[in-house]
Amino acid sequence: GENVEQHPSTLSVQEGDSAVIKCTYSDSASNYFPWYKQELGKGPQLIIDIRSNVGEKKDQRIAVTLNKTAKHFSLHITETQPEDSAVYFCAASMNQGGKLIFGQGTELSVKP
Amino acid sequence: DSGVTQTPKHLITATGQRVTLRCSPRSGDLSVYWYQQSLDQGLQFLIHYYNGEERAKGNILERFSAQQFPDLHSELNLSSLELGDSALYFCASSARSGGTDTQYFGPGTRLTVL
Numbered sequence: 001g002e003n004v005e006q007h008p009s010t011l012s013v014q015e016g017d018s019a020v021i022k023c024t025y026s027d028s029a030s031n032y033f034p035w036y037k038q039e040l041g042k043g044p045q046l047i048i049d050i051r052s053n054v055g056e057k058k059d060q061r062i063a064v065t066l067n068k069t070a071k072h073f074s075l076h077i078t079e080t081q082p083e084d085s086a087v088y089f090c091a092a093s094m095n096q097g098g099k100l101i102f103g104q105g106t107e108l109s110v111k112p
Numbered sequence: 113d114s115g116v117t118q119t120p121k122h123l124i125t126a127t128g129q130r131v132t133l134r135c136s137p138r139s140g141d142l143s144v145y146w147y148q149q150s151l152d153q154g155l156q157f158l159i160h161y162y163n164g165e166e167r168a169k170g171n172i173l174e175r176f177s178a179q180q181f182p183d184l185h186s187e188l189n190l191s192s193l194e195l196g197d198s199a200l201y202f203c204a205s206s207a208r209s210g211g212t213d214t215q216y217f218g219p220g221t222r223l224t225v226l
Contacts, residue, residue, distance in 0.1 A: 031212060032212040043220050044202070098143065100155075101157070
């Protein structure tokens, strides 16, 4: 069935370093890949998304890359700041139904 | 603030009871999705409604049901509650029903079953 694997489960970096989180998906029909940031006690907040007709998308310090052949997509955060500390989730979706299949989450800690 | 509202924020109840969680989508959004977040299962899709009609079901238990009303708000009903139903329940909304539509999440309802 549909599955999204996310690695690593925890990631600790120094302020100013880059952070990379990787996801793989199982269903080749998936064509939409959002990333969410969840802070303690809050709902997931969309930070960036990419659709299958695009290989890379960037928004200031955040970028996402997609390799449809390998069924792999990644989140890159540059110049990390303490306020980037949170749990990050990747997800995949297909045209039908609209349900998001989430990865297991990555707890990112940015140390000052 | 995503524009999606959920009530109540916290709910504490006993096993065997029934509760109703409420969600109001962002203004203009026609789709509502319900997700359950637990430590062991992560974020799991439950059900999707579009303009009052059920569009897709995930691993939603038979004890759980949902509906979307003419004003587009949605309710998730959980009955015969068990300890394992304790979790965060999120709703999300999107403009249409397509799988590539951006989903905006509400702040969630934390359900504790004692």
